[in-house]
Amino acid sequence: MDLIQKLADIVGSQHVLLDDDVSSRARGIWDHEAIEAKAIVRPKNTAEVSAVLKLCNEIGQKIVAHGGLTGLVEGAITSEDDLILSLERMTEIESIDPVNRTMTVQAGVLLQSVQEAAEQVGLFYPLDLGARGSCTMGGNIATNAGGNRVIRYGMTRDMVLGTEAVLADGSVVSSMNEMIKNNAGFDLKQLFIGTEGSLGVVTRAVLRLREQPRSQETVFAAVNEFRQLPKLLKLMDARLGGTLAAFEVLWNDFYRLVTTPPALQEPPLSQDYPYYVLIEALGGDPDGDKERLENALHDAHESGLVAESVVAQGESHRRRIWAMRDDVEQTTRFQPNYIFDVSLPIPNMENYVSTVRTGLETTFEEFTMFTFGHMGDGNLHFAISAGNDHSTHPAVEKCVYEPLRDIGGSVSAEHGVGLEKKPYLDISRNGIELDLMRTLKRTLDPNGILNPGKIFDGVAA
Amino acid sequence: MDLIQKLADIVGSQHVLLDDDVSSRARGIWDHEAIEAKAIVRPKNTAEVSAVLKLCNEIGQKIVAHGGLTGLVEGAITSEDDLILSLERMTEIESIDPVNRTMTVQAGVLLQSVQEAAEQVGLFYPLDLGARGSCTMGGNIATNAGGNRVIRYGMTRDMVLGTEAVLADGSVVSSMNEMIKNNAGFDLKQLFIGTEGSLGVVTRAVLRLREQPRSQETVFAAVNEFRQLPKLLKLMDARLGGTLAAFEVLWNDFYRLVTTPPALQEPPLSQDYPYYVLIEALGGDPDGDKERLENALHDAHESGLVAESVVAQGESHRRRIWAMRDDVEQTTRFQPNYIFDVSLPIPNMENYVSTVRTGLETTFEEFTMFTFGHMGDGNLHFAISAGNDHSTHPAVEKCVYEPLRDIGGSVSAEHGVGLEKKPYLDISRNGIELDLMRTLKRTLDPNGILNPGKIFDGVAA
Numbered sequence: 001m002d003l004i005q006k007l008a009d010i011v012g013s014q015h016v017l018l019d020d021d022v023s024s025r026a027r028g029i030w031d032h033e034a035i036e037a038k039a040i041v042r043p044k045n046t047a048e049v050s051a052v053l054k055l056c057n058e059i060g061q062k063i064v065a066h067g068g069l070t071g072l073v074e075g076a077i078t079s080e081d082d083l084i085l086s087l088e089r090m091t092e093i094e095s096i097d098p099v100n101r102t103m104t105v106q107a108g109v110l111l112q113s114v115q116e117a118a119e120q121v122g123l124f125y126p127l128d129l130g131a132r133g134s135c136t137m138g139g140n141i142a143t144n145a146g147g148n149r150v151i152r153y154g155m156t157r158d159m160v161l162g163t164e165a166v167l168a169d170g171s172v173v174s175s176m177n178e179m180i181k182n183n184a185g186f187d188l189k190q191l192f193i194g195t196e197g198s199l200g201v202v203t204r205a206v207l208r209l210r211e212q213p214r215s216q217e218t219v220f221a222a223v224n225e226f227r228q229l230p231k232l233l234k235l236m237d238a239r240l241g242g243t244l245a246a247f248e249v250l251w252n253d254f255y256r257l258v259t260t261p262p263a264l265q266e267p268p269l270s271q272d273y274p275y276y277v278l279i280e281a282l283g284g285d286p287d288g289d290k291e292r293l294e295n296a297l298h299d300a301h302e303s304g305l306v307a308e309s310v311v312a313q314g315e316s317h318r319r320r321i322w323a324m325r326d327d328v329e330q331t332t333r334f335q336p337n338y339i340f341d342v343s344l345p346i347p348n349m350e351n352y353v354s355t356v357r358t359g360l361e362t363t364f365e366e367f368t369m370f371t372f373g374h375m376g377d378g379n380l381h382f383a384i385s386a387g388n389d390h391s392t393h394p395a396v397e398k399c400v401y402e403p404l405r406d407i408g409g410s411v412s413a414e415h416g417v418g419l420e421k422k423p424y425l426d427i428s429r430n431g432i433e434l435d436l437m438r439t440l441k442r443t444l445d446p447n448g449i450l451n452p453g454k455i456f457d458g459v460a461a
Numbered sequence: 462m463d464l465i466q467k468l469a470d471i472v473g474s475q476h477v478l479l480d481d482d483v484s485s486r487a488r489g490i491w492d493h494e495a496i497e498a499k500a501i502v503r504p505k506n507t508a509e510v511s512a513v514l515k516l517c518n519e520i521g522q523k524i525v526a527h528g529g530l531t532g533l534v535e536g537a538i539t540s541e542d543d544l545i546l547s548l549e550r551m552t553e554i555e556s557i558d559p560v561n562r563t564m565t566v567q568a569g570v571l572l573q574s575v576q577e578a579a580e581q582v583g584l585f586y587p588l589d590l591g592a593r594g595s596c597t598m599g600g601n602i603a604t605n606a607g608g609n610r611v612i613r614y615g616m617t618r619d620m621v622l623g624t625e626a627v628l629a630d631g632s633v634v635s636s637m638n639e640m641i642k643n644n645a646g647f648d649l650k651q652l653f654i655g656t657e658g659s660l661g662v663v664t665r666a667v668l669r670l671r672e673q674p675r676s677q678e679t680v681f682a683a684v685n686e687f688r689q690l691p692k693l694l695k696l697m698d699a700r701l702g703g704t705l706a707a708f709e710v711l712w713n714d715f716y717r718l719v720t721t722p723p724a725l726q727e728p729p730l731s732q733d734y735p736y737y738v739l740i741e742a743l744g745g746d747p748d749g750d751k752e753r754l755e756n757a758l759h760d761a762h763e764s765g766l767v768a769e770s771v772v773a774q775g776e777s778h779r780r781r782i783w784a785m786r787d788d789v790e791q792t793t794r795f796q797p798n799y800i801f802d803v804s805l806p807i808p809n810m811e812n813y814v815s816t817v818r819t820g821l822e823t824t825f826e827e828f829t830m831f832t833f834g835h836m837g838d839g840n841l842h843f844a845i846s847a848g849n850d851h852s853t854h855p856a857v858e859k860c861v862y863e864p865l866r867d868i869g870g871s872v873s874a875e876h877g878v879g880l881e882k883k884p885y886l887d888i889s890r891n892g893i894e895l896d897l898m899r900t901l902k903r904t905l906d907p908n909g910i911l912n913p914g915k916i917f918d919g920v921a922a
Contacts, residue, residue: 099691099807100806102806143644144644146642146644151641158615158619171893173893175890178869179804179806179870180838180839181607181616182871182873182874183604183605183655183877184878184882184889185898185916185917186660186916187654187655188894190651190652191651191897194644199647211698212699213702214699214700214702215702234672237671237672238675239746241674241675241702241703241704241743241744241746241750242613242702242703242743242744243702243703243704283703284698284700285700285756291749292749345639346561347560347561374642377642378642408638409640410638410640410643410645412645413640413642414642414644428645429636432633433634433636435632436628436647436649437649439904443900
């Protein structure tokens with residue numbers, strides 16, 4: 001009996017997609033090439049995932065789990081020899097406990113569905129990404145997704161209390177912890193969070209819900225010197241108590257781009273400052289929180305940290321400010337367009353950005369570079385264009401990644417490694433770390449069937 | 462050349478303690494029996510730890526790392542065949558970066574030293590435990606210590622950005638990440654946080670510092686029914702924004718004990734309520750925060766969640782309220798005295814406490830039981846006394862731990878497993894989880910030399 005028949009016996013033949021049903025699907029939300037794979041198998045629960053993996057493990061069949069395919073680092077790319085395990089049928093929100101403030105979900109549930117289900121019981125799931133309508137819990141967990149509210153609520157790792165995961169051999173590791181505190185032995189879910197599907201396939205999770213914010217205050221401010229940015233961050237963080245949720249910095253190049261036609265937003269402040277900051281607080285006391293923010297902002301002006309600022313007046317004003325920050329789409333007017341996601345210690349940031357710029361100047365006669373990021377987390381994004389086609393990608397990558405080596409920076413703040421950043425992982429991780437990652441991989445997936453070749457090479461299938 | 466001589470060659474002979482220098486030391490802060498061990502070896506840096514472990518691994522010498530010995534679960538107990546690796550000389554605070562808000566330390570640094578060093582640069586290390594003057598960073602990390610501010614700042618896992626750890630074979634895994642966001646490959650530090658020294662010895666760490674709170678508001682409230690407690694938690698959490706730091710519940714039995722002579726504190730509220738709550742907020746705006754708390758408390762009274770309450774007026778008043786909550790010492794008047802640390806979903810808590818009480822009533826003619834805990838985290842503590850000597854311990858443990866099995870509770874919320882809870886770990890962890898823990902142990906420590914026999918059996922040395 002061949003593999004396809006055996007898979008059909010597990011999930012039902014209508015859930016083993018072949019040929020055109022595979023190639024008619026795109027590789028990702030932002031990658032319109034056709035998927036190549038032996039088949040797409042669509043289990044409906046953990047038991048079926050377990051049976052599929054057990055079968056694949058026995059015959060050495062490589063298998064790649066698919067969530068919403070919104071990743072940016074080629075973390076779910078397959079070839080014609082791979083089998084795709086799609087969690088698209090595992091979309092059940094199994095339960096919500098409003099007293100314990102937890103939600104139990106299958107891994108295929110969309111982020112937006114979780115956000116909405118929490119809202120319906122008066123609670124809040126704080127993770128938020130542009131891809132909310134497409135990305136899934138399984139993908140969020142596998143990549144330890146971050147987003148715009150990390151300063152206040154942390155990354156996905158901080159929002160997941162328990163996981164159920166299937167190992168390569170089909171073993172089901174069910175660690176569906178529902179408590180904030182649990183030190184009874186090793187915290188096994190850490191093996192599956194942020195490991196990009198290479199140690200196991202997450203099938204279910206217990207999520208921690210929070211109270212809904214009752215106030216949202218947004219400020220947009222212009223800053224004259226880089227060294228004032230961490231001072232402003234510190235002031236806001238101290239004064240706003242635990243409510244500071246975002247501290248997004250826009251360099252002048254990015255700000256001009258997103259506030260000049262054909263971009264749709266008008267510039268809320270003069271376009272002549274070197275830095276702009278979007279500050280947002282999510283609090284519990286609408287009147288008091290507004291006053292507190294205004295007092296803090298007043299002091300920031302008094303002490304010269306802020307040159308000019310505007311406080312969002314109402315929801316539509318707030319949306320216009322965020323729309324500007326989120327209009328990364330404008331950078332695609334410059335092709336080829338390379339987006340980067342790095343992190344580094346804040347004291348190194350100003351020099352680092354100059355070093356990248358100098359590197360590009362040395363390498364290319366012409367280029368564009370737009371800089372922005374979640375500076376409160378040490379996370380910077382660049383959108384860089386150089387040359388006429390993708391042949392310039394490696395040289396641009398070198399300009400961005402190499403300067404991180406000596407300052408302890410990371411080639412991936414929040415997007416993961418996948419295939420795209422694999423060649424540069426050694427900039428952020430030393431040989432012993434990479435050996436230990438490979439050791440874990442070999443231990444949990446000795447036949448190398450799970451998402452093979454992603455993150456690192458060297459574990460034979 | 463024998464082991465002792467080889468160790469002396471690595472660390473210097475004055476740092477290999479033998480005989481009386483070993484047995485004159487107590488096994489722990491709360492355990493005055495003499496230490497038994499072949500020797501105590503005291504390296505001064507990671508390189509020396511590495512050399513010691515490499516040597517021990519080659520000859521199969523069992524080795525147990527010692528921090529401040531403040532643990533409560535027999536996690537650092539040794540026998541005469543073991544070698545003790547004491548980190549007591551590794552007390553350097555290597556650097557503080559006030560802009561990046563990080564501190565780099567050796568593992569032997571005391572928690573209190575970290576707190577004080579952070580304060581000196583206007584920052585804050587939020588972990589706080591009664592043992593702050595004795596416990597060390599290495600011990601905090603190995604046990605994922607929690608404490609009184611978990612609701613706002615998380616556990617140790619959330620405060621450690623990077624670690625340097627030595628594996629059993631002497632390999633140094635240096636992952637001294639300084640960023641809040643870093644998804645460049647597996648997050649290896651998770652292997653060493655909360656694993657009680659069984660997968661490696663942490664020698665250095667990068668800690669995340671926070672802004673100092675600028676306000677501290679404390680309320681003590683009486684509550685009539687259990688079901689009002691989670692409602693009060695929810696109200697306070699929502700209204701106080703991100704500033705809620707503690708939500709400690711005292712059952713009537715515990716409250717009476719700590720507010721009746723010979724206990725030193727006067728009862729701030731009548732002794733007739735079934736539950737009392739200590740609520741604390743750490744904020745950024747002294748005036749506004751006080752008003753906000755008072756408004757929230759007013760609404761809690763209006764909606765009938767709180768029967769009576771008192772707001773701490775000034776620092777000495779606040780200290781008296783905390784002194785009452787922290788006066789666990791009173792329970793030692795009842796001997797034998799068994800302290801428990803469990804966690805469970807909040808909706809199960811009321812029934813669970815009755816079940817424990819019923820179990821004790823069925824088992825013992827007389828007993829005392831005092832209940833209190835960090836209810837905001839699902840974490841309860843009991844102090845139970847029954848019988849005349851420690852022979853009753855297993856029967857009491859059974860009454861406390863067994864009812865956790867069916868409700869997904871944890872036999873260790875924050876203290877870890879050590880030797881003490883090992884017999885009960887299967888209540889909170891299934892067979893596949895335990896197998897996976899053993900697999901990790903065998904992979905990273907194939908000769909079983911690191912803190913052997915703690916957490917679980919079954920990995921041969």
